[in-house]
Amino acid sequence: MGWGDLGAFGEPSKETPNLDQMAAEGMLLLDFYTANPLCSPSRAALLTGRLPVRNGFYTTNAHARNAYTPQDIVGGIQDSELLLPELLKKAGYISKIIGKWHLGHRPQFHPLKHGFDEWFGSPNCHFGPFDNRALPNIPVYRDWEMIGRYYEDFKIDLKTGEANLTQIYLQEALDFISKQQASQQPFFLYWAIDATHAPVYASKQFLGTSQRGLYGDAVREIDDSVGKILSHLRKLGISENTFVFFTSDNGAALISAPKQGGSNGPFLCGKQTTFEGGMREPAIAWWPGHIPAGGVSHQLGNVMDLFTTSLSLAGLQAPSDREIDGIDLLPAVLQGKLIDRPVFYYRGNEMMAVRVGLYKAHYWTWSNSWEEYGKGIDFCPGQNVSGVTTHTQEEHTTLPLLFHLGRDPGEKYPLRFASDEYETVMERISIVVQQHKATLVPGEPQLNVCDRAVMNWSPPGCEKLGKCLKPPESDPKKCFWPH
Amino acid sequence: MGWGDLGAFGEPSKETPNLDQMAAEGMLLLDFYTANPLCSPSRAALLTGRLPVRNGFYTTNAHARNAYTPQDIVGGIQDSELLLPELLKKAGYISKIIGKWHLGHRPQFHPLKHGFDEWFGSPNCHFGPFDNRALPNIPVYRDWEMIGRYYEDFKIDLKTGEANLTQIYLQEALDFISKQQASQQPFFLYWAIDATHAPVYASKQFLGTSQRGLYGDAVREIDDSVGKILSHLRKLGISENTFVFFTSDNGAALISAPKQGGSNGPFLCGKQTTFEGGMREPAIAWWPGHIPAGGVSHQLGNVMDLFTTSLSLAGLQAPSDREIDGIDLLPAVLQGKLIDRPVFYYRGNEMMAVRVGLYKAHYWTWSNSWEEYGKGIDFCPGQNVSGVTTHTQEEHTTLPLLFHLGRDPGEKYPLRFASDEYETVMERISIVVQQHKATLVPGEPQLNVCDRAVMNWSPPGCEKLGKCLKPPESDPKKCFWPH
Numbered sequence: 001m002g003w004g005d006l007g008a009f010g011e012p013s014k015e016t017p018n019l020d021q022m023a024a025e026g027m028l029l030l031d032f033y034t035a036n037p038l039c040s041p042s043r044a045a046l047l048t049g050r051l052p053v054r055n056g057f058y059t060t061n062a063h064a065r066n067a068y069t070p071q072d073i074v075g076g077i078q079d080s081e082l083l084l085p086e087l088l089k090k091a092g093y094i095s096k097i098i099g100k101w102h103l104g105h106r107p108q109f110h111p112l113k114h115g116f117d118e119w120f121g122s123p124n125c126h127f128g129p130f131d132n133r134a135l136p137n138i139p140v141y142r143d144w145e146m147i148g149r150y151y152e153d154f155k156i157d158l159k160t161g162e163a164n165l166t167q168i169y170l171q172e173a174l175d176f177i178s179k180q181q182a183s184q185q186p187f188f189l190y191w192a193i194d195a196t197h198a199p200v201y202a203s204k205q206f207l208g209t210s211q212r213g214l215y216g217d218a219v220r221e222i223d224d225s226v227g228k229i230l231s232h233l234r235k236l237g238i239s240e241n242t243f244v245f246f247t248s249d250n251g252a253a254l255i256s257a258p259k260q261g262g263s264n265g266p267f268l269c270g271k272q273t274t275f276e277g278g279m280r281e282p283a284i285a286w287w288p289g290h291i292p293a294g295g296v297s298h299q300l301g302n303v304m305d306l307f308t309t310s311l312s313l314a315g316l317q318a319p320s321d322r323e324i325d326g327i328d329l330l331p332a333v334l335q336g337k338l339i340d341r342p343v344f345y346y347r348g349n350e351m352m353a354v355r356v357g358l359y360k361a362h363y364w365t366w367s368n369s370w371e372e373y374g375k376g377i378d379f380c381p382g383q384n385v386s387g388v389t390t391h392t393q394e395e396h397t398t399l400p401l402l403f404h405l406g407r408d409p410g411e412k413y414p415l416r417f418a419s420d421e422y423e424t425v426m427e428r429i430s431i432v433v434q435q436h437k438a439t440l441v442p443g444e445p446q447l448n449v450c451d452r453a454v455m456n457w458s459p460p461g462c463e464k465l466g467k468c469l470k471p472p473e474s475d476p477k478k479c480f481w482p483h
Numbered sequence: 484m485g486w487g488d489l490g491a492f493g494e495p496s497k498e499t500p501n502l503d504q505m506a507a508e509g510m511l512l513l514d515f516y517t518a519n520p521l522c523s524p525s526r527a528a529l530l531t532g533r534l535p536v537r538n539g540f541y542t543t544n545a546h547a548r549n550a551y552t553p554q555d556i557v558g559g560i561q562d563s564e565l566l567l568p569e570l571l572k573k574a575g576y577i578s579k580i581i582g583k584w585h586l587g588h589r590p591q592f593h594p595l596k597h598g599f600d601e602w603f604g605s606p607n608c609h610f611g612p613f614d615n616r617a618l619p620n621i622p623v624y625r626d627w628e629m630i631g632r633y634y635e636d637f638k639i640d641l642k643t644g645e646a647n648l649t650q651i652y653l654q655e656a657l658d659f660i661s662k663q664q665a666s667q668q669p670f671f672l673y674w675a676i677d678a679t680h681a682p683v684y685a686s687k688q689f690l691g692t693s694q695r696g697l698y699g700d701a702v703r704e705i706d707d708s709v710g711k712i713l714s715h716l717r718k719l720g721i722s723e724n725t726f727v728f729f730t731s732d733n734g735a736a737l738i739s740a741p742k743q744g745g746s747n748g749p750f751l752c753g754k755q756t757t758f759e760g761g762m763r764e765p766a767i768a769w770w771p772g773h774i775p776a777g778g779v780s781h782q783l784g785n786v787m788d789l790f791t792t793s794l795s796l797a798g799l800q801a802p803s804d805r806e807i808d809g810i811d812l813l814p815a816v817l818q819g820k821l822i823d824r825p826v827f828y829y830r831g832n833e834m835m836a837v838r839v840g841l842y843k844a845h846y847w848t849w850s851n852s853w854e855e856y857g858k859g860i861d862f863c864p865g866q867n868v869s870g871v872t873t874h875t876q877e878e879h880t881t882l883p884l885l886f887h888l889g890r891d892p893g894e895k896y897p898l899r900f901a902s903d904e905y906e907t908v909m910e911r912i913s914i915v916v917q918q919h920k921a922t923l924v925p926g927e928p929q930l931n932v933c934d935r936a937v938m939n940w941s942p943p944g945c946e947k948l949g950k951c952l953k954p955p956e957s958d959p960k961k962c963f964w965p966h
Contacts, residue, residue, distance in 0.1 A: 011749075012892050028497070258890045265487075266493070384865065385865040404741070407742065412740070
């Protein structure tokens, strides 16, 4: 989902009354970012509070490439990483993940081995394969074991776009919340539904209800679900004890537009890029009685902050034995304070850009290669900013392209190199970048090796269902990451 | 000002708390249009309820050209046109225009000859000339006579961007409202401030207060002024008797970006074009106790509707002796009804596009000429939709380019000509266009002839001020309209 997909963020059909209401009762964060323009690294960052380049969710197979966890990935989240649910245990929290895990699907990466107490969902994205003979369909787990597979037991009709997955995930969420409330146990729910990822789907009751087509139907179903979750918290009398945060793991995938792609509002490009459209996200914080209703914050935020903020809410400290990139957002959301901190935009292990205050400096620019672009893969459809949305990797490390995101949110007008403003600002930014690079210790890259043998052929539980498939011989290779 | 310039419409710095509050108390109209992508024709349409091609505010000097009323224009609003304030007189209304008139500056076009009872403001835009010897600066009138000129008596500092014009216009508005309330007389106030037109200015107290630079400062001053006007109505106890509508006369002038240009949100291109960015406008209706608070409407609306709606509010009928394009919006804003009606997008006397429901068909596409574009004049900076944002006038009258504005608000993905959807929709649209063209009687074009002799050399009142200038010999010529 993109920054521009919610009514409160200016989507022209304004079809998200529940999320807009959530914002009216809570706080809109307009300058909130994800840690990566792609799903897996963002989610790893959220749960570890650390940049993907530190927690290992990146590749070094080629320069500045986005990578994630397809079925044939060998790597995943390392035991040495401390995940939010592991830490929350110390404060007595029960944690559940509903939906997409995406931090590795091999046994050692299972979410219940990394602090979660419960899981309902899938280890990988719901897109292909769609055939259970040649390649395994993605399994859906309940806790330790698979209970079926997408397209087989969990239907997604690619022709009509119908699937009731979001409804199933919603019901799981409501049940979990009820159970925790009944047992008086504090809980952490990571509601990581995989809508609105392509192939886009929605339940029958939402199909055809949006001005925006199928993608809009999916957004409406999410909006409705969020409304139901918030109502449920209220009904159970725990809304004032529950901090809720809504955001997305990357910008809208414009490549799937117009039928399956969302909106990044006035921002440049989308998913896969380190322009604002790829990484600035819709974000709403909600906590009645604590967060002032109708608030708006320009705090530079990041999904990694949800790690640190959640620990803070639980009365815990963030780990001190490692670098943590997330900051505690509570002073920003509760008292309206503004904390000065940079935002880093990475592609692989390359720092492409950095934001400091209202300025953003691009050290590298790239949308995608001419070769991919020639095949019709366009991350910036209808947009073309000369020298900015480049199809070759352009290095600007000695003279970064500098933008003022207040005057120019669309990153169309680089500041003149010869201007005083450029010089003053770059002096400040250079120090931030130098400090960042000087202390950076990259983790072992987890997204370099792929092997068809590790795919979800025979996940635990497959025997009971008669759904075990025979894996091929192991044949590890370097994964190919084109973007 | 553009669709994307208000916080309520998704401007990322969200610096318009008063307008956002106006929307929260009233109704947001998300599908509201102006009648032309340029100022004078839009304003003529607003006050006559008729398309510029009917009321004469267009040119036939070249094909599909935007035209307005610079100082050397010979034409203006014709006596045969009935203006809103003329008609409101029948219901006892006193009408005042504050700000830019722009319907012709020669004596016969004076607003007090066309129904207004009071005027404070200028006949033309405040941009150049800036020298009172070679060419006259634009006069500022109080009622029948000029009381000074821009840059001479009404300072605009082009270096710092400081000018207190919006404050002066605000004070005029508050005073007029107080006076009418005291005399218990119904009033029509046309608050036609010329901010945020380039050269952009703001009062000292707003300079440097916006994240968005000088343009944002001007927006903030307008926002603040609207807040003060609404508070004033409340304080006087007449808010429930006063219908207030906020909108703009064309999309943001992206050509003035980033320093002096605004935002059209997710829409394509800007001022001067018939893409959404040129003609879809921010719009808020406010009438406490009548318009439901927090409402959102997808009614296709147009500035011409303000003519018919205002007459309706005053208990009057629109004239029946001529074609009126405006409709009464009251069923939409008071009862949430949706009235089926088309929106026409004109450039000169050419119907470039039409919107019916969520579909928009382009019969002609053009941003501007290669020649102008080569000079750096770009109405779509950073945007380039192949075959759509064309630099030659492209005719599509036999096979219009069709867009679904719900799925594709940015006009990036024309529907396939061979699709069923295209065929079905175009059948419907063709009927609408045929009906429109069959009944269209163009008015006498007013924007064809220019003559330096008619400039504001010696406006009424100049003698008292010693500000009369000697006009040159009359030398009427065809005006040159490049876009």
